Amino acid sequence: xxxxxxxxxxxxxxxxxxxxxxxxxxxxxxxxxxxxxxxxxxxxxxxxxxxxxxxxxxxxxxxxxxxxxxxxxxxxxxxxxxxxxxxxxxxxxxxxxxxxxxxxxxxxxxxxxxxxxxxxxxxxxxxxxxxxxxxxxxxxxxxxxxxxxxxxxxxxxxxxxxxxxxxxxxxxxxxxxxxxxxxxxxxxxxxxxxxxxxxxxxxxxxxxxxxxxxxxxxxxxxxxxxxxxxxxxxxxxxxxxxxxxxxxxxxxxxxxxxxxxxxxxxxxxxxxxxxxxxxxxxxxxxxxxxxxxxxxxxxxxxxxxxxxxxxxxxxxxxxxxxxxxxxxxxxxxxxxxxxxxxxxxxxxxxxxxxxxxxxxxxxxxxxxxxxxxxxxxxxxxxxxxxxxxxxxxxxxxxxxxxxxxxxxxxxxxxxxxxxxxxxxxxxxxxxxxxxxxxxxxxxxxxxxxxxxxxxxxxxxxxxxxxxxxxxxxxxxxxxxxxxxxxxxxxxxxxxxxxxxxxxxxxxxxxxxxxxxxxxxxxxxxxxxxxxxxxxxxxxxxxxxxxxxxxxxxxxxxxxxxxxxxxxxxxxxxxxxxxxxxxxxxxxxxxxxxxxxxxxxxxxxxxxxxxxxxxxxxxxxxxx
Numbered sequence: 001x002x003x004x005x006x007x008x009x010x011x012x013x014x015x016x017x018x019x020x021x022x023x024x025x026x027x028x029x030x031x032x033x034x035x036x037x038x039x040x041x042x043x044x045x046x047x048x049x050x051x052x053x054x055x056x057x058x059x060x061x062x063x064x065x066x067x068x069x070x071x072x073x074x075x076x077x078x079x080x081x082x083x084x085x086x087x088x089x090x091x092x093x094x095x096x097x098x099x100x101x102x103x104x105x106x107x108x109x110x111x112x113x114x115x116x117x118x119x120x121x122x123x124x125x126x127x128x129x130x131x132x133x134x135x136x137x138x139x140x141x142x143x144x145x146x147x148x149x150x151x152x153x154x155x156x157x158x159x160x161x162x163x164x165x166x167x168x169x170x171x172x173x174x175x176x177x178x179x180x181x182x183x184x185x186x187x188x189x190x191x192x193x194x195x196x197x198x199x200x201x202x203x204x205x206x207x208x209x210x211x212x213x214x215x216x217x218x219x220x221x222x223x224x225x226x227x228x229x230x231x232x233x234x235x236x237x238x239x240x241x242x243x244x245x246x247x248x249x250x251x252x253x254x255x256x257x258x259x260x261x262x263x264x265x266x267x268x269x270x271x272x273x274x275x276x277x278x279x280x281x282x283x284x285x286x287x288x289x290x291x292x293x294x295x296x297x298x299x300x301x302x303x304x305x306x307x308x309x310x311x312x313x314x315x316x317x318x319x320x321x322x323x324x325x326x327x328x329x330x331x332x333x334x335x336x337x338x339x340x341x342x343x344x345x346x347x348x349x350x351x352x353x354x355x356x357x358x359x360x361x362x363x364x365x366x367x368x369x370x371x372x373x374x375x376x377x378x379x380x381x382x383x384x385x386x387x388x389x390x391x392x393x394x395x396x397x398x399x400x401x402x403x404x405x406x407x408x409x410x411x412x413x414x415x416x417x418x419x420x421x422x423x424x425x426x427x428x429x430x431x432x433x434x435x436x437x438x439x440x441x442x443x444x445x446x447x448x449x450x451x452x453x454x455x456x457x458x459x460x461x462x463x464x465x466x467x468x469x470x471x472x473x474x475x476x477x478x479x480x481x482x483x484x485x486x487x488x489x490x491x492x493x494x495x496x497x498x499x500x501x502x503x504x505x506x507x508x509x510x511x512x513x514x515x516x517x518x519x520x521x522x523x524x525x526x527x528x529x530x531x532x533x534x535x536x537x538x539x540x541x542x543x544x545x546x547x548x549x550x551x552x553x554x555x556x557x558x559x560x561x562x563x564x565x566x567x568x569x570x571x572x573x574x575x576x577x578x579x580x581x582x583x584x585x586x587x588x589x590x591x592x593x594x595x596x597x598x599x600x601x602x603x604x605x606x607x608x609x610x611x612x613x614x615x616x617x618x619x620x621x622x623x
Contacts, residue, residue, distance in 0.1 A: 265279070
């Protein structure tokens with residue numbers, strides 16, 4: 001059970017999950033302050049199905065040790081797609097979070113579908129192993145001053161040569177074993193080093209190694225034994241409903257379940273299970289940086305020998321594809337399939353709830369605003385500028401409550417003469433709908449030409465299809481949403497009136513301060529309940545318009561910030577500009593240079609030097 005922040009607050013087990021969870025919410029249950037507080041704190045549930053009650057007991061213990069939930073009593077005192085990159089191409093490797101795999105000699109671990117859990121793992125890893133976190137170029141040619149990480153025992157100090165490459169690499173090998181899920185293989189080596197340090201009377205070093213061993217032992221305790229041997233394998237199974245497939249992957253290392261992920265695939269009902277499995281195996285292992293020696297599958301794949309050879313090449317040694325019929329492997333496949341089915345069922349339930357909420361929201365908007373039809377297509381406009389500079393407008397589109405990013409548009413405002421949000425809004429709305437009317441007229445003209453022909457005209461019909469595909473503005477919205485109050489709404493409505501569209505397109509304004517809805521000719525704003533799905537929908541599209549406008553505004557502002565007066569001088573292109581800045585050291589020094597100094601720049605023609613001399617001074621001269 002999780003709270004609103006996503007933190008695990010309780011772990012339990014039950015032979016009947018439905019009855020167990022329902023018991024917490026029954027009115028006549030035996031209550032206690034702890035249960036009252038727990039029920040009030042629950043915001044979400046997650047569950048794993050096991051094959052027996054004994055397995056559920058073991059798993060419950062492991063999860064309690066891992067998460068230390070606040071509301072658990074028993075054993076509580078025991079404890080989708082970034083990657084972790086170990087930079088083995090460096091003399092003193094680092095461990096980084098990256099989102100792309102490169103062929104650069106580094107080792108990658110992942111993908112991790114839960115980025116929060118990944119960063120927690122990285123923090124734990126850095127506490128356990130003294131890995132450097134700086135990005136200094138440690139090539140042995142220069143020594144640096146030691147930082148705080150060294151003095152608190154979180155770094156071996158390679159920047160100041162306080163460790164050797166061999167000793168540091170030995171620690172990095174242990175890091176890789178940890179990330180492979182082989183913590184139990186690290187412990188014997190650490191125990192031997194701890195004993196050696198104690199024999200040398202290096203008790204501080206021995207104590208640090210002891211703490212590492214204890215932390216690793218707790219990690220090993222969290223892992224659930226799922227096979228009798230010490231197999232390394234990925235177990236993949238899926239569940240499907242209609243066109244949606246949910247694939248579940250269990251990661252088993254050393255016979256222990258160390259993690260799992262689920263992935264959603266879109267397909268058709270007619271696609272065979274073999275095709276689905278083949279496609280998933282190829283796509284998944286094309287991106288994952290490591291392949292185990294055995295891949296256990298729910299269904300066979302097409303051309304298994306070819307896929308085995310491909311996986312073996314990726315791994316560097318033999319990889320077997322197994323489709324078990326009985327035994328431990330079959331039990332793991334069934335468990336993965338059952339978990340996939342439950343994930344898919346949960347996702348479907350969530351999608352159904354979201355669809356119902358969107359339909360209810362759209363119906364509420366139609367009713368509250370008195371619209372003739374359900375507002376399937378809503379377009380929202382926002383303005384972004386700073387004192388009138390780099391002014392831009394955004395247009396975002398939602399269809400049936402979902403963003404249609406292909407129809408998003410942005411406008412660079414042409415208005416001059418200082419900040420005027422009302423005039424800027426009018427310009428943006430007018431430009432959008434004027435373009436829409438032009439596209440409509442062009443389409444109608446093509447259709448009339450086709451109708452006027454006695455027979456079929458393939459060329460004209462092809463032109464019409466192409467024009468319809470390119471006419472993004474021709475489709476008008478069922479509702480226009482303006483970010484702002486009466487002033488901004490009035491400016492938008494004025495633009496619509498000038499184009500003759502004010503009767504065809506209803507428009508409203510949504511003010512941020514009190515989240516009030518303004519409708520033209522209505523003296524009082526409409527206030528929807530704060531928990532209204534309709535209000536939430538309007539807020540979503542308004543906020544999306546704001547985000548899109550602000551992003552474009554920042555882009556223009558940053559682009560302008562990197563420009564200089566040199567860009568405005570004829571004859572000074574990117575190469576010559578770079579040459580001038582490198583020669584003088586900065587744009588400021590170019591501006592301060594005398595004509596003689598400019599003429600001394602190698603390869604700079606006298607005419608260009610004179611234009612630069614005059615140009616930088618006229619730009620610096622106050623008006």
